Amino acid sequence: MIRYRNIHKSFDIPVLEGVDLEVETGEMFALFGPSGTGKSVLLKTTLALVIPDRGDVEIDGLSVYYGGPKTLEQVRRKIGFVFQHAALFDSLNVFDNVAMGLPEAELARMPRRDVARRVWDALETVNLEPREILAKIPSELSGGMKKRVGIARAVVGRPEILLWDEPTTGLDPINSAAVERLIKRLSTELEVTSLLVTHDVEGGLSMCDRVAMLYAGSLRFCGTPDEFRNSPDHVVQAFVDRAAAEAALDMALV
Amino acid sequence: MAVPIFSPVVGWFARLGRAYRLTLEHSGALGLLVWHTIVATVRLRVRFRDVVTQMHIMGIQSLPIVFVTASLAGIVTSQQGGYQLISASPRYVLGTLVVQSIVLELGPLLTAIVLVGRIGARITAELGTMVVSEQIDAFESLGRDPVAILAAPRIIAGIITMPLLVAFADVVGIWAGMLMANFDAEIGPETFLYGARLFWHSWDLFYGLSKAVVFGFVIPVISVHMGFRTRGGAEGVGLQTTQAVMFMILTILILDAMFPPLMLQ
Numbered sequence: 029m030i031r032y033r034n035i036h037k038s039f040d041i042p043v044l045e046g047v048d049l050e051v052e053t054g055e056m057f058a059l060f061g062p063s064g065t066g067k068s069v070l071l072k073t074t075l076a077l078v079i080p081d082r083g084d085v086e087i088d089g090l091s092v093y094y095g096g097p098k099t100l101e102q103v104r105r106k107i108g109f110v111f112q113h114a115a116l117f118d119s120l121n122v123f124d125n126v127a128m129g130l131p132e133a134e135l136a137r138m139p140r141r142d143v144a145r146r147v148w149d150a151l152e153t154v155n156l157e158p159r160e161i162l163a164k165i166p167s168e169l170s171g172g173m174k175k176r177v178g179i180a181r182a183v184v185g186r187p188e189i190l191l192w193d194e195p196t197t198g199l200d201p202i203n204s205a206a207v208e209r210l211i212k213r214l215s216t217e218l219e220v221t222s223l224l225v226t227h228d229v230e231g232g233l234s235m236c237d238r239v240a241m242l243y244a245g246s247l248r249f250c251g252t253p254d255e256f257r258n259s260p261d262h263v264v265q266a267f268v269d270r271a272a273a274e275a276a277l278d279m280a281l282v
Numbered sequence: 283m284a285v286p287i288f289s290p291v292v293g294w295f296a297r298l299g300r301a302y303r304l305t306l307e308h309s310g311a312l313g314l315l316v317w318h319t320i321v322a323t324v325r326l327r328v329r330f331r332d333v334v335t336q337m338h339i340m341g342i343q344s345l346p347i348v349f350v351t352a353s354l355a356g357i358v359t360s361q362q363g364g365y366q367l368i369s370a371s372p373r374y375v376l377g378t379l380v381v382q383s384i385v386l387e388l389g390p391l392l393t394a395i396v397l398v399g400r401i402g403a404r405i406t407a408e409l410g411t412m413v414v415s416e417q418i419d420a421f422e423s424l425g426r427d428p429v430a431i432l433a434a435p436r437i438i439a440g441i442i443t444m445p446l447l448v449a450f451a452d453v454v455g456i457w458a459g460m461l462m463a464n465f466d467a468e469i470g471p472e473t474f475l476y477g478a479r480l481f482w483h484s485w486d487l488f489y490g491l492s493k494a495v496v497f498g499f500v501i502p503v504i505s506v507h508m509g510f511r512t513r514g515g516a517e518g519v520g521l522q523t524t525q526a527v528m529f530m531i532l533t534i535l536i537l538d539a540m541f542p543p544l545m546l547q
């Protein structure tokens with residue numbers, strides 16, 4: 029379970045002003061919100077990649093900010109993070125990039141063959157042909173391929189929780205459907221908790237158990253997809269309508 | 283809204299306050315970086331291979347440019363010294379002058395300035411790019427320590443490599459100066475070296491190499507620190523790199539000026 033408690037964070041201006049959110053174990057949860065509202069910042073506070081000014085995050089009862097370095101290490105091992113722009117290591121090839129997803133200690137004592145097997149499997153789950161790309165470096169990959177290697181790196185360590193920062197943005201419809209299937213499969217088969225930030229509102233609503241909307245520094249809405257669609261809140265309504273219009277436009281363009 | 287009539291004064295104080303805060307912020311972050319590096323090193327979390335790679339980049343790959351810089355420094359010192367000293371002093375004094383200038387001042391300082399451009403700028407740009415493309419976040423999310431992986435190898439390599447490079451620069455500079463003296467002022471190697479030995483203290487070499495160690499520490503520390511603080515895309519990386527170069531050059535010049543009162547009494 030992920031529990032955000034009263035998260036505050038400002039950079040030059042306040043971004044998060046008291047966010048409270050709970051995501052249950054095994055749940056698929058989508059977080060929506062206009063661009064620049066701090067969705068990525070909130071996700072990053074989960075792993076102390078961004079340190080909030082106030083508040084705490086609890087992962088299965090472990091306090092990220094009051095538990096000390098050992099707890100943080102433990103938390104980071106539990107969680108896989110899919111970055112918005114893949115964030116692959118430029119100087120490493122695809123194999124080493126994905127292998128970095130295995131915990132350091134495990135990687136050190138695992139036989140090379142087992143590492144290779146894990147990397148291979150991870151790449152196959154994201155629809156990449158391992159043979160073709162293992163030796164490539166990130167600058168030789170397309171944006172969509174990078175994104176999928178980033179997902180492979182996040183899942184190879186078999187995390188209990190996955191944080192997805194716009195996993196389908198920038199992917200073609202086939203691959204974005206494949207990623208959606210992967211998220212679903214991980215959460216149903218392996219009980220992985222998924223917290224998903226996405227601009228694909230329709231996709232998020234159809235796939236997730238619950239959704240929330242971040243707006244002007246705090247959660248404007250939190251509930252089931254049906255409640256979201258029928259929310260009387262005009263801000264939520266406007267957001268749903270615009271998302272529907274954008275989706276229609278996308279359909280027309282494809 | 284500030285009261286308009288006071289605004290220049292208020293603005294001045296605001297700027298002062300901001301500069302003060304920024305200085306504190308930088309010092310704090312630099313101190314933390316150094317502390318983390320020491321901790322990572324003591325706990326043996328720094329990979330030897332990474333240090334060797336960095337030493338290769340900083341050391342071996344810098345040899346050509348250091349060679350050129352040092353020989354020019356030797357040649358110029360020798361020529362100017364020959365010009366100024368002609369007929370006024372014993373001829374062997376030129377040897378003293380060249381060797382002392384190179385070992386005490388020019389060797390360490392010029393090598394450091396060259397390394398700021400060649401290594402410092404590179405480190406800031408490299409790490410800055412990793413910050414803005416979230417690679418540093420990715421390291422941390424995977425339980426890796428960016429200081430142990432990225433900062434420490436560069437800082438350790440700098441401390442080890444710089445004195446070696448400066449020793450190389452000293453040898454090259456003195457050799458070039460001696461050739462020039464022979465060629466230009468017709469002072470032979472024996473006379474030149476006699477002058478060099480006459481006023482030689484081993485302390486001078488220690489002094490020059492101490493500078494090298496300090497500069498070899500300062501360059502990677504500042505460039506790593508500035509790299510980690512990069513914000514805002516490709517433009518941010520460019521801006522940060524320029525600022526890092528200014529920061530490093532100023533620090534080196536200031537430290538260089540602090541050496542004589544501290545160590546040459």
Ligand SMILES: Nc1ncnc2c1ncn2[C@@H]1O[C@H](COP(=O)(O)OP(=O)(O)OP(=O)(O)O)[C@@H](O)[C@H]1O
Nearest residue numbers: 039040043061062063064065066067068069070513
């Ligand atoms: N490291 C940082 N330094 C300064 N400001 C930052 C930093 N990270 C984020 N911000 C600011 O915080 C705000 C929220 O950013 P964030 O990336 O979380 O938005 P987002 O909701 O993920 O948007 P998008 O949907 O476009 O990805 C933005 O205004 C951004 O400029």
Ligand SMILES: [Mg+2]
Nearest residue numbers: 067068112193
């Ligand atoms: Mg974002």
